[in-house]
Amino acid sequence: MGLVDKGRLPAPLTKLFNLSRSYSLWVYQWGLACCAIEMGAAFGSPRYDVMRLGVIPLPASPRQADFVCVSGTVTDKMAPAVKRLWEQMPEPKYAISMGSCANCGGPYWDSYSVTKGVDQIIPIDVYVPGCPPRPEALLEGIVLLQQRIKNEDMAAKWRGDEFTTLQRTRAMEAGEVDREGELISDTRSISDEPMPEVAAAHPEPIVVGGGPIE
Amino acid sequence: MTLTDRQQLSYIASQAADARLNVELETEGMTLNIGPQHPATHGTLRIIARLDGEQVVWAEPVAGYMHRGYEKLTEVRTFPQVTSLINRIDWLGSFANEVPFILAAEKLMEIEAPPRAQVIRTILFELSRIANVSLFLGDLGVQMGAITPVFLAFRDREYILNLIEGATGGRFHPNFDRIGGLKDDLPKGWIQETKGAVKKLEEFCDTIDDLLFGNEIFQSRMRGIGVIPADIAKDYGLSGANARASGIDWDLRRDQDLPLSYDLADWKVWTHPDGDSWARCWIRLQETRESCKIVGQLLDQIPAGPVMTKVPRIIKVPEGEAWVATENPLGEMGYYVVSKGDLGPFRVKIRSASFNNISIVPWALKGVYVPDIITILASLYFILGDIDR
Numbered sequence: 303m304g305l306v307d308k309g310r311l312p313a314p315l316t317k318l319f320n321l322s323r324s325y326s327l328w329v330y331q332w333g334l335a336c337c338a339i340e341m342g343a344a345f346g347s348p349r350y351d352v353m354r355l356g357v358i359p360l361p362a363s364p365r366q367a368d369f370v371c372v373s374g375t376v377t378d379k380m381a382p383a384v385k386r387l388w389e390q391m392p393e394p395k396y397a398i399s400m401g402s403c404a405n406c407g408g409p410y411w412d413s414y415s416v417t418k419g420v421d422q423i424i425p426i427d428v429y430v431p432g433c434p435p436r437p438e439a440l441l442e443g444i445v446l447l448q449q450r451i452k453n454e455d456m457a458a459k460w461r462g463d464e465f466t467t468l469q470r471t472r473a474m475e476a477g478e479v480d481r482e483g484e485l486i487s488d489t490r491s492i493s494d495e496p497m498p499e500v501a502a503a504h505p506e507p508i509v510v511g512g513g514p515i516e
Numbered sequence: 517m518t519l520t521d522r523q524q525l526s527y528i529a530s531q532a533a534d535a536r537l538n539v540e541l542e543t544e545g546m547t548l549n550i551g552p553q554h555p556a557t558h559g560t561l562r563i564i565a566r567l568d569g570e571q572v573v574w575a576e577p578v579a580g581y582m583h584r585g586y587e588k589l590t591e592v593r594t595f596p597q598v599t600s601l602i603n604r605i606d607w608l609g610s611f612a613n614e615v616p617f618i619l620a621a622e623k624l625m626e627i628e629a630p631p632r633a634q635v636i637r638t639i640l641f642e643l644s645r646i647a648n649v650s651l652f653l654g655d656l657g658v659q660m661g662a663i664t665p666v667f668l669a670f671r672d673r674e675y676i677l678n679l680i681e682g683a684t685g686g687r688f689h690p691n692f693d694r695i696g697g698l699k700d701d702l703p704k705g706w707i708q709e710t711k712g713a714v715k716k717l718e719e720f721c722d723t724i725d726d727l728l729f730g731n732e733i734f735q736s737r738m739r740g741i742g743v744i745p746a747d748i749a750k751d752y753g754l755s756g757a758n759a760r761a762s763g764i765d766w767d768l769r770r771d772q773d774l775p776l777s778y779d780l781a782d783w784k785v786w787t788h789p790d791g792d793s794w795a796r797c798w799i800r801l802q803e804t805r806e807s808c809k810i811v812g813q814l815l816d817q818i819p820a821g822p823v824m825t826k827v828p829r830i831i832k833v834p835e836g837e838a839w840v841a842t843e844n845p846l847g848e849m850g851y852y853v854v855s856k857g858d859l860g861p862f863r864v865k866i867r868s869a870s871f872n873n874i875s876i877v878p879w880a881l882k883g884v885y886v887p888d889i890i891t892i893l894a895s896l897y898f899i900l901g902d903i904d905r
């Protein structure tokens with residue numbers, strides 16, 4: 303779509319695209335430990351049935367996936383592989399971190415061989431806490447991710463800056479950018495606030511069930 | 517007779533074609549890297565196989581992608597805290613991991629759980645075995661391209677998980693076993709519920725028996741593949757269903773005197789003389805049925821009484837060493853606990869079944885064809901947490 307890579311897209315089209323994108327998510331299952339079984343229950347079992355949410359859990363490789371679900375303990379030996387997988391995925395891509403281990407090290411917070419949080423390696427969009435989280439919690443995480451995708455500005459995502467419409471609205475209200483998302487130069491010179499792009503370079507992650515991050 | 521030019525040319529051409537054919541048939545060495553993230557490895561095991569054409573000449577498992585340092589972590593936890601760690605070793609049958617450690621601690625403290633707690637422990641132990649092995653049975657099909665069994669397994673496993681959750685509060689990691697007994701008594705109506713669920717699991721076993729074990733493709737890919745003779749199995753320290761499939765009649769539930777109530781039930785240890793992939797899977801199927809039987813019988817024999825003996829509020833385990841091993845879903849799992857009289861153990865050595873079970877992989881994979889790698893690995897059945905700890 304020429305419109306997308308030019309960097310501007312009419313709002314109704316954006317809406318349509320986002321809607322269709324959010325309901326055809328291909329997820330790559332990066333199951334590492336105990337949480338992988340709960341992920342399997344959420345994705346593979348008839349009781350939870352993730353496909354009704356428009357998520358397809360069976361891509362053959364990360365190159366076909368829209369988002370990755372990292373579930374389980376990431377060890378220092380495994381970390382390079384996780385990083386490489388993330389780099390193989392095509393943009394736009396998202397990541398869900400499932401379970402305390404992937405979020406922050408979990409029960410192994412003082413272990414010598416466990417990476418304390420996969421967010422040290424890849425940017426995470428949704429954190430699902432729990433040890434292991436119930437499949438329902440993972441499903442909620444996916445729904446929240448879909449909501450985020452629906453609010454996204456696809457053209458901005460294409461340009462590489464993850465500047466969501468929501469954040470643009472906020473920045474517009476604050477008078478930092480104009481309707482097109484261009485910076486209003488004098489506001490920048492007046493205020494000492496960090497530039498909106500910097501602030502919005504990585505959208506704030508969502509935590510299932512609320513609660514503070516860190 | 518002299519050859520004409522034409523005959524000479526055709527002779528040369530045919531020689532060249534033969535040579536080409538020979539080159540084509542010659543097989544080249546290749547190194548195949550399976551994993552570290554591959555569906556067939558149940559997680560993050562990496563297998564490096566050197567191939568000659570379609571045949572494996574040399575294979576080596578690379579463990580350690582899931583090493584979480586349990587043995588070191590237990591040294592900085594107190595005794596009651598250790599159970600919350602160690603039930604993540606074999607994550608499919610979590611409750612079974614807690615039992616040997618708790619028994620070892622009880623042995624050091626010279627106490628014993630009350631009879632009611634012992635029976636409930638045994639029931640939960642067997643339920644976690646069912647939860648574990650039923651997923652194995654479902655997963656077997658996936659390795660060979662049959663997707664349906666895994667959906668069935670996930671569906672029917674939920675009944676067991678519901679029960680474990682009902683009794684302990686945790687679907688996966690119950691952390692329910694305490695030194696001296698159990699945390700709580702069973703909830704009301706649980707026994708009746710369990711009887712129904714066990715029936716459902718028995719039906720599941722029958723379905724898998726028809727669907728998978730009666731399948732011709734399954735049989736031809738499993739029978740006679742990956743044969744492990746009994747003496748080799750003993751040399752490598754195989755245990756559990758892998759050893760019993762090679763004809764070794766050895767089950768720690770029966771052959772060992774532990775404060776668990778297996779002798780109250782009437783059940784059978786299955787063995788198989790073949791030692792091939794088929795035998796290993798078949799043994800596990802039969803064991804699931806036996807477990808259902810054990811649970812069904814024990815449910816009627818739960819004695820009345822407390823579920824906890826008197827233990828001090830702050831648990832200090834006296835100085836000493838103890839070794840307790842039980843028959844876990846994957847094989848023999850044991851803990852060697854050394855205590856110096858502190859709040860926490862001084863040193864814990866964990867003997868987990870899968871680590872020994874995959875040590876046979878280089879031997880078992882030698883000379884097999886590439887598609888058989890997957891089925892042999894599947895039938896050996898390991899869990900990554902149990903290998904790497």
Ligand code: SF4
Pocket residue numbers: 335336337338373374375400401402403404408409432433434435604
């Ligand atoms: S968060 Fe808990 S359940 Fe999940 S991988 Fe870590 S230890 Fe296992």
